[in-house]
Amino acid sequence: MMKGIEELKMRADQARSxxxxxxxxRREAEEDIRPYAEAFNTKSKEIAKKYGQQARLFSITSYLR
Structure with a gap:
């Protein structure tokens, strides 16, 4: 699973640059970043639930700043 997320992150970084x-x-960049954001948020929610914390979610808007 981590291998797939790393590939999505590389694609998102490239789109941001x-x-x-x-x-x-911006629309093209958001389309490339969206799969990484969804994978990140899913994993974040799983980890937060495991430890009884609130998930820190990924925001495309702040990522593009």
Missing amino acids: LYRCGHIT
Whole structure:
């Protein structure tokens, strides 16, 4: 599972850097980042439930800043 998340993270990082350089639009960047955000949030909720904590969720908006 971690291998898949690492690949999604690399793709999201690449989309963020392309967006910051102005090579792709915000909508295109969000489409590339969304699978990583969903995987991150799912894993975060699992871990939070295990330890009785509140999950820290991933925000695409703050990731693109």
